[in-house]
Amino acid sequence: MKMETKNKKWKALKRELHRWHKDLEQDLANVCGFSEEERNVLHYTKTRVESLLGTYFGEGRNENEYEE
Structure with missing residues (x-):
């Protein structure tokens, strides 16, 4: 059951x-509605989500393929 x-x-x-x-x-996709700082946060967060999907579920790219 566990x-x-x-x-x-x-x-x-x-x-x-x-x-x-x-x-x-x-x-x-709606970058005009955000400041540069907000876009950076969105991009960083999207990168981390993609990394988690790659690391734990074998989808997309993994963390080592991204530039910091």
């Missing part, structure tokens, strides 16, 4: 990361 609960939590995390990624992409 493994089933663990799998549900991982699936929920994956869904949430995908939702965040989609929302961040939409925000970045």
Whole structure:
């Protein structure tokens, strides 16, 4: 039973990361509405979400492929 609960939590995390990624992409598409500092935060956050998806779920690129 514990493994089933663990799998549900991982699936929920994956869904949430995908939702965040989609929302961040939409925000970045509307760059005119944000200051440079806000765009930097959005880009950094999107990079971290992509890193988590790559590291834990084998999707996209992993953290080592990004420039800081």
